[in-house]
Amino acid sequence: MSEEKKYWHLLEEFEPVKDIRLPKGPEEVTSPVSRRNFLKALGLGTASAALIASCKRPVEKAIPYFIKPEEIAPGKAVYYASSYFSQNEYCNVLVKVRDSRPIKLEPNPKSQVTPNGTSGKVQASVMDVYNINRYEHPLKDGEPVSWEDADNEIKNQLRNLANEGQTILLITPTLISPSTKKLIAEFVSTFGAEWHQYDAVPMNGYREANLRVFGTDAIPEYHFDKADCIVSVGCDFLGTWLSPIEFTRQYAHRRDLHRENPNLNKHYQIEAGMSLTGSNADDRIKVEREDYGKILAYLHNKITLSSSTTATTNIQFPQETANALDNVAKTLLQNKGNSLLVCGDNNPDHQVLVNSINQTLGNIGKTIRFGRNYNHYRGTEEWFERLSNANPRAVILWDVNPIYNHPESEKIKDAIENASLTVSLHSLPDETAELCRYVLPSTGYLECWDDAEYKTGIYSVMQPTLHKLFDSRQAQETLLTWLGNENSWADYIKNHWNTNYFPLQNQNTDQERYWVEILRNGEFVSDNTETSPSFNSGEIGIALNNSVSENSGEGFTVELVENVNIGTGHGPLNPWLQECPDPVTRIAWGNYASISPRLAREMEIKNGDVVLIGDMPGIPAFVQPGQADKTISIALGYGRRSGIPEDLVTGVNAFPLTKIKNGFRNYSSSGFNIKKTGEFEKLALVQGHQSMEGRPIVRVATYEEWKENPAAGNEMHEKVKHHLHSLYEKHDYPGHKWGMAIDLNKCIGCSACVLACNTENNIPVVGKKEVSRAHEMHWLRIDRYYTGNEENPEVVRQPVMCQHCDNAPCENVCPVAATNHSDEGLNQMAYNRCIGTRYCNNNCPYKVRRFNWLDYTGADAIPNNRYDPANMTLDLPRMRHNPDVTVRAKGVIEKCSFCVQRIQKEKLDAKKEGRPMQDGKLKSACQQACPADAIVFGDLNDPNSKVSKLMKDPRNYHLLEELHTLPSVGYLTKIKNKS
Amino acid sequence: MMHVSPIREPLINGEKSYNDITNDVMAPVKAKPGKLWYVGLTISALLALAGVGAIIYTIWNGIGLWGVNRTIGWGWSITNFVWWVGIGHVGTFISAILLLFRQKWRTSINRAAEAMTLFAVMCAGLFPLIHMGRLPLGFFIFPYPNTRELWPNFNSPLLWDVFAITTYLLVSLLFWYMGLIPDLGTIRDKMKTAWKKKVYNFLSFGWKGSARHWSRHESMSLILAGLAAPLVLSVHTIVSFDFATSIIPGWHTTIFPPYFVSGAVFSGFAMVLTLMIVTRKALNLEEYITVGHVESMNKVIIATGSIVGIAYITELFMAWYSGVEYERYAFVNRALGPYAWAYWIMMTCNVISPQLLWIRKLRRNLAFTFGLSIFINIGMWFERFVIVVTSLHRDYLPSSWAMYKPTWVEVLIYLGTFGIFFTFFFIFIRVFPVIAMAEVKSVARSSARKFLGKSVKQKPEKNH
Secondary structure, eight states: OTTSOOOOSSHHHHSOOOOOSOOOOHHHHHOSSOHHHHHHHHHHHHHHHHHHHSOOOOOOOOOOOSSOOTTOOTTOEEEEEEEEEETTEEEEEEEEEETTEEEEEEEOTTOSSSSSOOOHHHHHGGGGGGOTTSOOSOEETTEEOOHHHHHHHHHHHHHHHHHHTOOEEEEESOOOOHHHHHHHHHHHHHHTOEEEEOOSSOOHHHHHHHHHHHSOOOEEEEOGGGOSEEEEESOOTTTTSSOHHHHHHHHHHTTOTTSSSOOOOEEEEEESSOOHHHHHOSEEEEOOGGGHHHHHHHHHHHHTTTSTTOOOOOOOOOHHHHHHHHHHHHHHHHTTTSEEEEEOOOOHHHHHHHHHHHHHTTOBTTTEEEEEEEOOOOOOSHHHHHHHHSOOSEEEEOSOOHHHHOTTHHHHHHHHHHSSEEEEOOSSOOTTGGGOSEEOOOOOTTSSOEEEEEETTEEEEEOOOSOOSSSOOOHHHHHHHHHTOOSOHHHHHHHHHHHHTGGGOOSOOOHHHHHHHHHHHOEEEOOOOOBOOOOOGGGHHHHHHHHHTOOOOSSEEEEEEOBTTTBTOOTTOOHHHHHSOOTTTOEESSOOEEEOHHHHHHHTOOTTEEEEETTSOOEEEEEOTTOOTTEEEEESSOOOOTTSOGGGOOSOOOGGGOEEETTEEESEEEEEOEEEEEEEOOOEESOOOOOOTTOSSSOEEEHHHHHHOTTTTOHHHHHHHTTOOOSSOOOOOSSOOEEEEEETTTOOOOOHHHHHHHHHTTOOOOHHHHHHTTOOOOSSEEEEEEESOSSSOEEEEEEEOOOOOTTOHHHHHOTTOOEEEOTTSOEEEOGGGOOOOOHHHHHOTTOOOEEOOSBSSSOOSSSSOBOOTTOTTSHHHHTTSOTTSOOOOTTOEEOOOSSHHHHHHHHHHHHHTTOOOOTTTOOOHHHHHOTTOOEEEEETTSTTSHHHHHHTSTTEEOTTGGGOOOOSEEEEOEEEOOO | OOOOOTTSOOSBOSOOOHHHHHHHHHHHHHSOOOHHHHHHHHHHHHHHHHHHHHHHHHHHHOGGGSSOOSSOOOOHHHHHHHHHHHHTTHHHIIIIIHHHTTOGGGGGTHHHHHHHHHHHHHHHHHHHHHTSTTGGGGGGGSOOOOTTOOOOOTTOHHHHHHHHHHHHHHHHHHHHHHHHHHHHHHHHHHOOSHHHHHHHHHHTTSOOOOHHHHHHHHHHHHHHHHHHHHHHHHHHHHHHHHHHTSOSTTTOOTTHHHHHHHHHHHHHHHHHHHHHHHHHHHTTOTTTSOHHHHHHHHHHHHHHHHHHHHHHHHHHHHHHHHOOHHHHHHHHHHHHSTTHHHHHHHHIIIIIGGGGGGSHHHHTOHHHHHHHHHHHHHHHHHHHHIIIIIHHHTOSOGGGOOOOOOOHHHHHHHHHHHHHHHHHHHHHHHHSOSSOHHHHHHHHHHHBHHHHOTTSOOOOOSOO
């Protein structure tokens, strides 16, 4: 108003208007406690009292966008196609990004290799980028250094060494990135360096055998879905061997009894220690680890009886084993061309026999196909020879940890320390990186560009989904810098694709458009021609002789295995993976020596008794039903010490027990003694009881029985139905009624669902001590029971999560109605309402409810009481939280919600688009991650939904249905193809 | 003068006039406390403090400090809760139900038993509170009007528990205090110090002992007795509902209400015996709490103990008869499983040992009775442990079976409740008359030796 011009037309108006209010009274002026001030103080007081009293924390650091980026809508997830490749495991994924943070990995349905599921490792790997131990900046001698200085110094030294003709070694794990390989080739030629690939668990024995027999060192594609009879000699193809995600899908496909022509495969597992694959076999034949060669020779003899190559030496087995093996040979011969023999041994002689058997059976070209060969597992032992003998002056290590996972770690240490230039391109500290003079930290895989050619002709990309968290630089960028290449690595990849792969297709004529589509789809598949290799039988005789003459010797054989979650123990030791119990032993956080029940009785060893095996430090023993008496199985991947927090150091390193014979690593060695120390270590065993006690928990029938009666093994279901009556009115479900069907015949127990659930639902990690006290927090667990005798039991599994009962025993006992029933059949938890009486938990017959015993998450209002041994509640790991799921406070019960946040999102999406919900579009996290498609989730009110149909299957039953809890989860009986 | 059967032994020994009764009972209130009292109070108070410390530690850090786990959600806390509630049964049982049944021997023990009830129920009430994961939000359990229109779940037995226990505590407190009023008036009259006189005057609500006062007092006592009597039965019935309405094998049992009530009376009398055998000696009240009283209580113990024994056997029979495999397993597991030792402690202490009381000599032997009462207290604690822990640790799915072991925090909290209990009890015996003077006087004319004349055969008392 002041700036406006004032016009006046009477003189009086020109006078300033007097304040017509009453003069201020004296009390109003003098009293400091005016009515207004009083109210202010009162308001402030009440507000602050309310603030202090309400145990909530103020929201911190909420900064709104000034200019909103186009692709980021707060609260809306964006998905980027990318690839996971680590420890020789590949998975094409979609990265779910919320508010610029990758929070979850989901399978890419457009992928040809892994369209429908992931592994547990893939699910958990999203946390690796938020690992608090990552290098934050480049280091020289442990001190921070600038990138320029480090680059210049290294470049000069490399150039000098190259001029002097000294040996420069670049050691990497198997790389499947074609662009990286091209770049390394440039590096190698520029500096005269040598590039070696190194795998902690290699498959060079397979490649060698294929070279000998088929004239190519390629590892072919295996088609487990085309095999009517699978025979595996100690090969954990569902857990850790070659390409388990892919094989699980293929295997489960043949276990699906809902196909048009169900034709169940027959799976024999011949093994010493109980593996994940062995626990799924129809017939498991227990043998000693040392006899694998003889068994292969025996089978070879039986199968190739007519052929001239046989060297029939006397192979003696106990009668029972011989009969079983004869039976195996007979079944294989009956299924010529539709069978598959695999062996998990890296011994080329054994693999030669396997190749010969498969060739004789006519499986080559049918269940084993050359052409789309696997490009991973390229590691050899050459590097070690070069490192210890060629006196290398420069050693560049990129993401390999031989100090930890090589038996000759002392020699390696000396060689590295002798070199004048040692550079580590690791992103995380480990035993080997610590020895290097320069540490030029690489980025995490979700922060960088890369590509991959997993199988010949199947190309995929990796794209960054997160801005770099630290001052790190991708190893490829580092190489580019050293080479003086000004291009960015992303451009380098793009160029490589445009020159090499763009011409392989004709859908897109524009290179830019092609590239965008690749980024959207994630995978590009070029045409491929199948090759039929020639068969050379010349090597078989030697292989047979070698295999038969293997000397079993005195003492025990130690078999080193990979655990499905931990693998080789590379990388940051993901706390989620550590906390996920092994699907066979159900032990988390640490390894152990599995011994047979008979040995345990003889030596009076109980679970957790620390034993000494050879020169190894003491390791707790675990009595494993089905374990061969003379074989002790120990998992690799434990006992890491460097680069991980103190609390996560767990288990014993078993790599020193590996033997390298003629350049091939062998994962079993014999001649060991076992000795009790008298010490005891409590194992984090989540399932102490192994038997079902004759209860109808997992219902099993044989394939023959099922063919006669589809309800075989499930007779009780009908019987129980007629006994169930209720005085109460049933719930009304006017809209949806969510339900889940789990096919026990398809579930192999890989635990991908458990880890997917952990990631999706922000489930806290509680550490070894808490797990051993039965305080684990998993919403979804995979129960495992043994039936039959302990010498070689049958194994059944059952994933159990909240059953969302219609008559939920938990609901009526909660005094504050914190757990209640939704009109869509969900048993819901109102965390805010829960006061933590745990009555619901007691009254849950499935024991799926989990209580926050301590402040595991940092969500508690009381200070200084956090319990977080795995450092999962620090700012960095918390960035990974799924913002759609509440982080639960201390003292609150939690449990599976059927991924209610996903239900809600799909409902809203359907509503916005004005369409009904589509069956199959809504997937729970566990279902989505399951590579076996064993879990089906959907609307039971929709009679055409897949889950409704499965619930009507005669195989369907509900867990503890005789209690009349009316669960929304159904299980389909397990059908074993017993002979 | 009422005719009294000469066979009954007198309820009060010695030649007691009304004045003697007043002086004897009031002696501890008037006199300076002895050394022993101070020592006892100090130990109890320290124990109580330690317990409170353990409770604060638990609230701060979480229930994870205890040994309970995903399978056994309730451990020592609920065991202790039921145990203390059981003990807290007997005071009101004695004063209300025995009043209605006109059992005159109750007059010598009802005051102390009621006080014990109050303290025990306070200790008991502590456990459901502290076993909550989020104690500060415990008020959610009360049906208070709120803007969110949220109500507690009236189907939950735990909610019934809250009502049952608070009602019981309130009515017991009222009843106890009602009885105290005339005695407080008497104390006031006997007090020499002015401030004490004032305090007791206030506490006695200005009791004058007029006929109108007495008439109102009597009718009020009767009304409260009428109210309290069903409560005695309902409290433990409802506590038993916590288990009986669940679906856990070993919990889901219709026999629980009567079984729990008789168990509670059983353990309550055992605790009264434990306390009174010591108190009568320490406070020189042997002539008021006689061996005859002890014998009467022992008779109740045989009766209730036998009911409990039958209940145990019925449970076993029903588990077999039901044909439900889970139920059967639960009981086989109790008797032969990893917690069998607890089961057999329970069986020995609760079923076998009270049967010795059929022998009159033992019934009247104070040392034996004292030992037995301790046995029963232990046995009844194990009964609750067996019910709570053994049923839970192996329920439906063997995959989730687990074991439970308390941590030192749980043990300390339990010991702490003893501290709280005895702190209150020690203070109680100093400030209030341990025996209801007015009531004892009311029976003195009919039951005291002095008034019974010489026709009564006097039995020699050994244990004076």
